[in-house]
Amino acid sequence: MRWPRRPRYLAWLESGVSALLFLCAFVTVLTTIGIVAVLGVQTVGFFRIARIGITDFLFGVVLKPDARPPLFGVVPIFWGTMIVAIGSSMIALPIGLLSAIYLSEYAPRKARAILKPTLELLAGVPTIVYGYFALMLVTPVLRALLEPLGLRVETFNALSACVVVGVMIIPLVSSLSEDVLSSVPRGLREAAYGLGATKFEVSTRVVLPAGLSGVLASFILAISRAVGETMAVVLAAGMRPQITLNPLTSIETMTTYIVQVIGGEASYGTAKYLSLFAVGLSLFAVTLVLNIISGLILRHFREAYQ
Amino acid sequence: MSAGVPGSTEARYHPDRVARRWLGPIFGAACLAATCTGVVALAVLLGSVITAALKGPPHGPWYAVGSHLRELVALCRKLATELQATEPELAGFRVGLVGSLWLLGLVAMVGIPVGIGAGVFLEEYAPPGRFRRIIQTNIANLAGVPSIVYGILGLAVFVRAFGWKGIALGPTLISGVLTLSLLILPIIVITTQEALRAVPRSLRQAALALGASRWQMIRDHVVPAALPGILTGAILGLSRAIGETAPLIMVGAAGSILQVPRGPRDLYTALPVEIYNYAKQPDPRFQTVAAGGILILLAILLSMNAVAIVIRNRFRRYD
CATH class of the missing domain: 1.10.3720.10 (MetI-like)
Known part of the structure; x- marks a missing residue:
């Protein structure tokens, strides 16, 4: 008996489909090329039209795009971004790490089955909701707490932005760290218990050091998220570019500046309009570096244990 | 191993230290509290949004869940049908x-x-x-x-x-x-x-x-x-x-x-x-x-x- 040959069109279909799927995958590469090209080309245009040097942009401490002559120093908004990133990490990193330890080491299975999805739900809340939360609840609460002490809290302030962005990135830290901590081999834990260690000692001196690189990677990823966060910061921290250490005043971050420029009346092709691309490129560069570092650390961890 | 030599493992071996007993539970409680922070934050967030939404029309006491729910549904329905406007009463989505x-x-x-x-x-x-x-x-x-x-x-x-x-x-x-x-x-x-x-x-x-x-x-x-x-x-x-x-x-x-x-x-x-x-x-x-x-x-x-x-x-x- 002879098998029938495959029909000719099947071969065409095969190569057609694989070409089509390749194109789909290539879209992702095109996206990266597009981002880099758009930001690069328009940033060069910005430097040509605004007639400023790169050092004036990177190290200028005054950002006044509407002044005459306009001043485009990126330092104030970079400062604001750092304030939000550091402030929110101070909230999110300890809480996220402790949650991860609880979920991976302490929690009974049933509690974990409820707590983990709840934390993931927190990650699914849109950022605009966090912004509203800051404006409606966090700032009034801060006012009620701090105004009696004689501190003036502005309607838009950096502290409430830090609080909400911190809450927002808790699930990122906790879920990634928890993955890493649970994948630390059982044998390590059992050896430590066998030597008479308590649960606390196992968690902090065996599991945590073993998963440290993964935990660090999750920290850096969370900071990168805080750097790129837009809407919560727009609504919480306001739009005043200034270099200050007082968290109760309004600041401006890089993302907020971009929103401010696009929301204002800057017309297409002016220096102010093009400056959003230069700021966008700086933002992209910062988050990309953070993500790459985080990826490298995570790969190092995977090589060690998985 | 000679006993009591400074720097040796034995000098650091204190299985009966009191701290070992109470540090563990405290740490566990801290971890649990941290986990709950996220959950509490979610609850507060939802609660504050709902109370803010209820602020418009006159409302009953907080435990009147049924009437609140009706109010919320009515509000959402109204907002879903109204066009955007400059007047808060007429505003919608x-x-x-x-x-x-x-x-x-x-x-x-x-x-x-x-x-x-x-x-x-x-x-x-x-x-x-x-x-x-x-x-x-x-x-x-x-x-x-x-x-x-x-x-x-x-x-x-x-x-x-x-x-x-x-x-x-x-x-x-x-x-x-x-x-x-x-x-x-x-x-x-x-x-x-x-x-x-x-x-x-x-x-x-x-x-x-x-x-x-x-x-x-x-x-x-x-x-x-x-x-x-x-x-x-x-x-x-x-x-x-x-x-x-x-x-x-x-x-x-x-x-x-x-x-x-x-x-x-x-x-x-x-x-x-x-x-x-x-x-x-x-x-x-x-x-x-x-x-x-x-x-x-x-x-x-x-x-x-x-x-x-x-x-x-x-x-x-x-x-």
Whole structure:
């Protein structure tokens, strides 16, 4: 008996489909090329039209795009971004790490089955909701707490932005760290218990050091998220570019500046309009570096244990 | 080992130290408290939005749950039908809601097939090696790019087309759809790949042994087996797309649009963008409107997430 040959069109279909799927995958590469090209080309245009040097942009401490002559120093908004990133990490990193330890080491299975999805739900809340939360609840609460002490809290302030962005990135830290901590081999834990260690000692001196690189990677990823966060910061921290250490005043971050420029009346092709691309490129560069570092650390961890 | 020599292991060996007994429970309690912070934050967030939404009409005591629910539903219904207005009493989200539903449908038609296709290519076709590793790293990095950067990309490429007026799409629905599709692409690709990776090798080998071609194997066996995982990823991607505000502001989903979009080339606005516009108004009565809008948005998102969870739990075969 002879098998029938495959029909000719099947071969065409095969190569057609694989070409089509390749194109789909290539879209992702095109996206990266597009981002880099758009930001690069328009940033060069910005430097040509605004007639400023790169050092004036990177190290200028005054950002006044509407002044005459306009001043485009990126330092104030970079400062604001750092304030939000550091402030929110101070909230999110300890809480996220402790949650991860609880979920991976302490929690009974049933509690974990409820707590983990709840934390993931927190990650699914849109950022605009966090912004509203800051404006409606966090700032009034801060006012009620701090105004009696004689501190003036502005309607838009950096502290409430830090609080909400911190809450927002808790699930990122906790879920990634928890993955890493649970994948630390059982044998390590059992050896430590066998030597008479308590649960606390196992968690902090065996599991945590073993998963440290993964935990660090999750920290850096969370900071990168805080750097790129837009809407919560727009609504919480306001739009005043200034270099200050007082968290109760309004600041401006890089993302907020971009929103401010696009929301204002800057017309297409002016220096102010093009400056959003230069700021966008700086933002992209910062988050990309953070993500790459985080990826490298995570790969190092995977090589060690998985 | 000589006893008591400083620096030796024995000098540091104190099995009966009191601290060992109380440090553990304290640490455990701290960890539990930290975990609860997240849960409490979620509860406070939802509670504050609901109370803010209830602030408008006269209301009963807090335990009158039934009447509150009726009030909330009535408020959401009113907000969903009213057009956007400058008066808080007349303000609503109809244009934004329709715009968001358009975005949802079109992103599902544009972004998700491309994402699934890319995932299938990377998992089933791409030869392992440098090329695949480059694309993979690229996707991992794209997943970490802030959403506003996608907005800038969409602004320059789709809305303005680098200044060529002829092919520029303008601030229309289709620009928003393309931007959001690119934004959720990494999520879809990564979840598709994970779902495909969970399909056992034996299934593929069986199909190939029976004479199926590669595409027949993928179409008839691998993708159906991985479908629950793929669909979960697609829904999660869509719920991300519907909650995004910043990229839509960049590509021109302006607030001041009073006409419901009827096609992909129409001007539009989206629900989160309208919420933003109301929330930044100084008049506190608009805060009630914004809270109502957030409730509508969260209701949409929660129902999408619920569908995803049901699919994941009911239909997952390989894991």
